[in-house]
Amino acid sequence: MVGELGEFLRIVEISIGVSLAATAIAAAVSLPMGAALAIFPFRGRRLLVVLTNAFFGLPPVVVGLVLYLALSRSGPLGFLQLLYTPQAMVIAQAILAAPIMTALIHRASERAWARYGDELICDGASRLQAVPQILRIIRADLLTATLAGFGRTISEVGAVILVGGNIRGLTRTMTTAIALQTSQGELSLALALGAVLIGISISISATVFALAGSARTAGSDEA
Amino acid sequence: MIKLRLLLALTATVIAIHSAPAAAESIVLASTTSVEGSGLLARILPQFTAKTGITVNVVAQGTGKALDTARRGDADLLLVHDPEAEAQFMGEGHGIARRQIAWNDFVIVGPAADPAHVRGGHDSVAALKAIAAARATFVSRGDNSGTNAAELRLWKIAGLTPDMTKEKWYRDIGGGMGQALNAASAMDAYTLTDRGTWLSFDNKGSLVIAIEGDVRLINRYDVIELNPQKHAGAKLALAKVFANWLVSPEGQQAIGAYQVNGEKLFNPSADAPR
Numbered sequence: 001m002v003g004e005l006g007e008f009l010r011i012v013e014i015s016i017g018v019s020l021a022a023t024a025i026a027a028a029v030s031l032p033m034g035a036a037l038a039i040f041p042f043r044g045r046r047l048l049v050v051l052t053n054a055f056f057g058l059p060p061v062v063v064g065l066v067l068y069l070a071l072s073r074s075g076p077l078g079f080l081q082l083l084y085t086p087q088a089m090v091i092a093q094a095i096l097a098a099p100i101m102t103a104l105i106h107r108a109s110e111r112a113w114a115r116y117g118d119e120l121i122c123d124g125a126s127r128l129q130a131v132p133q134i135l136r137i138i139r140a141d142l143l144t145a146t147l148a149g150f151g152r153t154i155s156e157v158g159a160v161i162l163v164g165g166n167i168r169g170l171t172r173t174m175t176t177a178i179a180l181q182t183s184q185g186e187l188s189l190a191l192a193l194g195a196v197l198i199g200i201s202i203s204i205s206a207t208v209f210a211l212a213g214s215a216r217t218a219g220s221d222e223a
Numbered sequence: 224m225i226k227l228r229l230l231l232a233l234t235a236t237v238i239a240i241h242s243a244p245a246a247a248e249s250i251v252l253a254s255t256t257s258v259e260g261s262g263l264l265a266r267i268l269p270q271f272t273a274k275t276g277i278t279v280n281v282v283a284q285g286t287g288k289a290l291d292t293a294r295r296g297d298a299d300l301l302l303v304h305d306p307e308a309e310a311q312f313m314g315e316g317h318g319i320a321r322r323q324i325a326w327n328d329f330v331i332v333g334p335a336a337d338p339a340h341v342r343g344g345h346d347s348v349a350a351l352k353a354i355a356a357a358r359a360t361f362v363s364r365g366d367n368s369g370t371n372a373a374e375l376r377l378w379k380i381a382g383l384t385p386d387m388t389k390e391k392w393y394r395d396i397g398g399g400m401g402q403a404l405n406a407a408s409a410m411d412a413y414t415l416t417d418r419g420t421w422l423s424f425d426n427k428g429s430l431v432i433a434i435e436g437d438v439r440l441i442n443r444y445d446v447i448e449l450n451p452q453k454h455a456g457a458k459l460a461l462a463k464v465f466a467n468w469l470v471s472p473e474g475q476q477a478i479g480a481y482q483v484n485g486e487k488l489f490n491p492s493a494d495a496p497r
Contacts, residue, residue: 026418055496072295072297073295073296073297073456074295074296074297075295078296078456082284083297084251084280084297105251157308165251165280165282166282167280167281168265168281170280180260182401182402182405182425183256183260183398183400183401183402183405184260184401184424184425185401185404185405185408185424185425185426185427186425186426187426200391
C-alpha cells in the first residue's frame with residue numbers, strides 16, 4: 001500500500017511535519033520551564049523536578065488513550081473536532097516530548113546557574129531576566145534536548161495511532177505505516193520503511209549538529 | 224549545499240503539513256480491518272472521491288471497536304461484519320440503515336503438517352473439535368472483532384469454550400487479523416481468517432487453507448448509517464452519499480473487480496447468498 005512514490009513521500013512528509021511541529025511546541029514550553037525550574041526557588045520545586053523526570057517514561061499509549069477520550073466528540077474537548085487529525089498527533093507528541101526536554105534543560109540550567117547565578121544577579125539582572133541569559137549559556141544543551149524531543153516524537157507509534165487513526169494520506173506516519181505493513185505480512189516492506197525512518201532520523205540529527213557547529217564550539221564549555 | 228537543501232526540504236514539509244488537505248468534504252469511516260488490510264478500500268475509494276469530491280478517511284479497527292467508535296460519535300459511517308453485534312447496535316438506536324455491500328467467507332488455516340488431521344474438510348465445527356482434541360495450537364484474535372465473534376460462535380456450536388488461562392494450546396493474542404496470521408505462521412498454529420485478508424497476506428510461511436466451504440463460514444459486510452437523532456454532529460449527508468455509492472451498480476462493480484493474484488476477494492452483495 002506504500003507502493004507509490006507519491007504515497008510514500010506523503011507518509012514521510014506527515015511524519016516529519018507532525019514531529020517538527022510537536023517538537024517546536026514542546027520546546028516553546030520546555031525551554032523557559034526548564035530554566036525557570038533551576039532559577040526560581042519555590043515550594044514544590046523538588047516535586048516538580050521529580051515528576052518531570054518521571055514523565056520521561058510516560059507510556060505513549062496511555063497519553064494516546066487519555067487524549068483520545070478527551071478529543072472524542074463525546075469527550076470534554078470534542079467540540080474542537082480534532083480526533084483523527086494531524087493536529088491531534090501534534091498535541092500527543094508534544095505532551096510526550098515536553099518532559100524529556102524540560103528535564104534535560106533543567107539539568108543543564110542547574111549547573112549553569114550554580115556557576116553563573118551570583119554573577120548574573122550581581123550584574124543587576126532579576127531572576128526573570130536571568131532565564132534567557134542561562135538559556136544562552138547552555139545553548140549546546142538546548143540542541144541535545146531538542147533532538148531528544150524530536151527523537152521521541154518521530155519514533156512514537158502508540159499515541160499517534162490512537163489519536164490519528166492511521167488514515168491514509170492524512171494521519172499515516174512512518175511508524176503507523178510500518179505497523180500496518182507488518183499486519184499485512186509485508187515484512188520486507190515494513191523493514192525497508194524502518195530503514196528509511198532511521199535514515200531520516202540520522203540525517204536530521206546530523207544536519208542540526210552541522211548547522212549548529214559554530215555555536216557548539218563557541219558555546220558552553222562548562223556542560 | 225546538501226545541508227541547505229535538506230533544511231529547505233524540512234521547511235517545505237512543515238509548511239505543507241500545515242496547509243495540508245483542508246478537506247472541505249470528508250467523512251470518517253470506521254471500518255473492520257479486513258476491508259482495509261486486504262487493500263479493497265485503497266482500490267475503490269479513489270474512484271468514489273474522483274466522482275463526488277468526498278474524501279473518505281478510513282479508521283480501520285476491529286468491528287467491536289468500530290461500533291464503539293461510532294457510539295462515541297467519532298465516526299460518520301460504519302463498514303463492519305458481525306451480524307450479532309450490528310443487530311445490538313441497531314437495537315440501541317445508533318443506526319438507521321444497515322445494508323449488505325459484499326460477502327466472502329472465512330477459512331480455517333493451519334500448518335501444512337496438519338497435526339489435527341483436518342485439512343481438506345468442509346465442516347468447521349468438526350475441525351475445531353478435532354483441533355481441541357489434538358490440543359493443536361490455535362490462535363484467537365481475542366479482540367472483539369467480527370472474525371473473533373465468528374470464531375467464538377463456532378466454538379459455541381462445537382460445545383467447547385476454550386479458556387486460554389487453562390488451555391495452553393489456545394492462544395488469545397488480542398490483535399488484528401494480520402497479527403493473528405503472523406502469530407499463527409510463527410507458531411505453526413491454526414486460526415480463523417477472512418478470505419480477503421488471507422489472500423492478500425504475504426507472510427503465510429507454512430500456513431495453508433485447512434477448512435473452507437462451510438455455510439457457517441459465510442462472512443457478510445454491512446454499511447451502517449447513523450441515526451441523526453443520536454449523532455447530530457456527524458456528517459450524515461456525506462456519509463449517505465458514500466453508502467449509496469457502495470450499493471450502487473458502480474460501487475458493486477468496483478468491489479467485485481478487486482482481485483489479488485487473480486483471485487476475487489469480495490463478492491458484491493448483488494450476487495447470492497445474501
